[in-house]
Amino acid sequence: MSAGHEAKISAAGVSVFYGEKQALFDVSIDIPARQVMAFIGPSGCGKSTFLRCINRMNDTIDICRVTGTIAIDGADIYDPKIDPVLLRARVGMVFQKPNPFPKSIYDNIAYGPRIHGVAKAGSQMDEIVETSLRRAGLWNEVKDRLREPGTGLSGGQQQRLCIARAIAVNPDVILMDEPCSALDPIATAKVEELIDELRERYTIVIVTHSMQQAARVSQKAAFFHLGNLIEVDDTERMFTNPRDQRTQDYITGRFG
């Protein structure tokens, strides 16, 4: 762990079971604040499963069971006293496929603040919508058509709208599950640029299949394989000088 960055999220001994099947084995990791951490690994290695533990999205799956502890700022998020609804306001999520609500651009952003009672409709809400869209680099493109449906935007714009929607509830952490896998290279470049800017304010965890993307956007990387966390290191060091043979094989394209 590089010095100067306190751990925002620290997981200890996290295992995940889907029914009888164990998907994640005893994962312990510290994720530093205000950096981008990339989870890499072959399909089915458990990186998305672990990502979804961080905001308890796995709670919505009946047969899913999580053991171990995950703490954000020292507070265990699996504590029975923690309400997952509030947790998800602090830990926003961006999904693989852009999934704006079939509502207007404005309502897409305003929905989160509205249900959390952060702001009432009116100028206060307008401000949140504008700030969120500006931070997501979308404001100039959509400021004249806030009342038009969010589903009418292009794929890349939709994904940035989803990022803006996550930002609107003022989270500490943003989880991104392969946010660029459905986008073309130009839209991908824009989202990557945006991730780099967001790093100043938020702790970002991104799952990606693209080595290049991990190299471009992340400062830290974690390599998962068959449900195990193999290696965590600075991205640069992992890509140039991996410690584990499996990491080396994956990065050089021997499997995956």
Added chain:
Amino acid sequence: MSDTTHGPDRKERNAWFEADARLKRRHLADKRLRAYGIAAIVFALGMLATLVGTILITAAPAVTQTMVTFEVEVPEGSVDPANPSGGSYQTMLNASIARIFPDVDTPRELRELRQLFSNGGQYQLRDKILADPSLIGKTVSISFPMSDIGDQLHKGVIDRNLPPDFRRVNDTQIAWYDVLVERGQISSPLNWGLLFNADSRFPELAGLRGALVGSFFALLVCFLVSFPVGIAAAVYLEEFAPKNRLTDLIEVNINNLAAVPSIVFGLLGLAVFLNFFGMPRSAPIVGGLVLSLMTLPTIIIATRAALKAVPPSIREAAIGVGASKMQTVGHHVLPLAMPGILTGTIIGLAQALGETAPLLLIGMNAFITAAPDSMFNPSTALPTQIYIWADSPERGFTSRTSAAIIVLLGFLVCMNAIAIYMRKRFERRW
């Protein structure tokens, strides 16, 4: 020689494109299959055309109603202005009929003459005097239906060239009718009475008002019960219920319930609503409750299908920004599923509108001559009214039965059209 230098020779090249026998057979089978399909559609359309055509042809005579017009003298003193409903209007009507046919005097002939006219005439005269008592002492012109035999004679359903023993009117009655036609007292306007009159034993006076109002009340009750209950059940089963044996059992039972013959629901309604709860017999509220039992499975199944069709990404998006389960369903999933739910509901209601068997068992096939004022009054419904009329011996009911079927079909087509429109209008927008 030049062929060989430019690749395979001509014959060989053409062989690539020549369909061999096997390929020909495949294409032939393809064409045959398509022909079977077209033949099936033509057959189905032919059957439908025959059905609708027969109904339309049979119903055609019911489009108009033969009316007769009489000038009736209402002598001063024959009606008490203080109590105009007590007047003997039949006597006045008889007098004016007798004036046109002065030589008819034997009781038998008089009876035969009056058989040509509906007995609704006196009520029409009374209503006219009630509405405007100043008409007492004047001559009032009233136009009222001819009786069934007069109507059928006018429409040519009764063939006057048949020997007298084979038709329901005798030669003298035909002669009287001819006199009336000659005097211009017979007319055949559109038969609005079919829609706006209540039921009657006399086909010329019978109408569908009671049945329409009864069906409306029954469907209203059916909607008010099955829509909220159906949606609540479907949302719980689809979104909240744990997946275990009990919910599997419930699901199987709901699917089976949709296939239960409707007469069984009628028996259930008779046993539970009438005999156990003592609700009023023949009332639309009971009919509506029984129909809602039938409609519930349809609505539940349609709602669950509509909820399933909402992509999981929308649920994830809502949960991802911190919406609770209830908010996710209430704000996003249910509104997106609503078009599908409404389509299913309308189709379920259309089914309920045409349902006859359960209504027969709870007595909605009673003979009731007044439209119900509320859902607790005895009434018929459209399909049971058709059933009653189809069972009646009078000749005039034959065409009226078909006309009533057209009215019922009209409502069904409208409801299905609304369902299709809504499905198109609100098709998935994500």
